[in-house]
Amino acid sequence: MTEFKRIGVLTSGGDAPGMNAAVRAVTRSALLCGVEVMGIYGGYQGLMDDDMKLFTSRDVAGIISHGGTILYSARAAEFKTEEGMAKAISVCRKNHIDGLVVIGGDGTFRGATDLSVRGIKTVGIPGTIDNDISSTDYTIGFDTAMNTVIELIDKIRDTCESHARCDVVEVMGRNAGDIAIQTGLATGAVAVAVGELPFDEEAAIERIKKARNNGKRNFIVVVAEGKKNFAEGFTTRIEERTGVESRFTRLGHVQRGGSPTLRDRVTASLMGQFAVDKLFEGQSDIVVCERNSKIVAMNIGFALNVDKMFKNKLTDEDKAKISPEDLRKMEEICLERQAKKMQLYNTARITCV
Ligand code: F6P
Secondary structure (H helix, E strand, O other): OOOOOEEEEEEOOOOOOOHHHHHHHHHHHHHHOOOEEEEEOOHHHHHHOOOEEEEOHHHHOOOOOOOOOOOOOOOOOHHHOHHHHHHHHHHHHHOOOOEEEEEEOHHHHHHHHHHHHOOOEEEEEEEOOOOOOOOOOOOEOHHHHHHHHHHHHHHHHHHHHHHOEEEEEEEOOOOOOHHHHHHHHHOOOOEEEOOOOOOOHHHHHHHHHHHHHOOOOOEEEEEEOOOOOOHHHHHHHHHHHHOOEEEEEEOHHHHHOOOOOHHHHHHHHHHHHHHHHHHHOOOOOEEEEEEOOEEEEEEHHHHHHHHHHHOOOOOHHHHHOOOHHHHHHHHHHHHHHHHHHHHHHHHHHHOOO
16 A cells, blocks of 8 residues: 555546546545545646646535536647656646546556656546547547437437438547447448448448438438548538438537536546555556456556557557567457447448348
């Protein structure tokens, strides 16, 4: 057990519903152990700027149901520099912060590792609507964002049915198609196109024509933003090739807001408490992950390499630095993740008409 007097908590990167629930869980779990909690505003930028407040249990009251993040968030370029890092470390020392819980995406975890090697114990919690952190099956905010998407697509479908139209809906996810695949499946989309998997445009057009000839009046196509420069052009081609009047809708940042779902509130709370437990056990440079329904801890370097491997960015040079045992474990995680993604994608395709 490591002795802590005060830890800090911050949220960084794109906000996600459920981040507040994680902040609340971190704060209250630490306070219960007699450890003070500094709420750091504006992510790593706020850390460098010494923008923080000592939290009581009341500071996190009533936030479990709120979207956004009470700690605010930012993407801080300066933090990636040596000067920025030195500033952050000296602010931690000045404020007697000897441990940090950071909630965000992979950029956030890279920052956590840098702090950790400089002596600040850090634990990361995955918070992003994209679910694009390959080491964990789940990231906080994903479920809420998807529920927002399906609610909106259901509304779009109503008007498509009235007017016998097609609507091509672009959803967020950065380079990951997870939101598109699951919401496409859940809304009965006639086609789902994502950047990381091949898409048969011809087959999709033929499906729309055939279904229209069978009397179908509404057509939803879900496209991930990761399929770059595609959705608007595809909308035009659908109309030209099928004769079905078509519209394009980009859902945008509405997907990032709103009251978190039960899944996000519960997962964020479990991860928040787990993060504090691990920190107080003396662990550092780890990220909290959900793997096969269990909350586990993973070394951040390992987790970032899993992510690189999954995204085909792991170079031979990277591989040479990893033990065969770790490479095998990483491959296992990637294969499982890919299998889950393919199962969802295939079910979406099989059940869409
Ligand atoms: O990572 C979350 C996310 O909403 C992505 O889905 C999207 O690509 C990006 O952030 C948008 O970023 P910004 O908030 O800078 O517009």
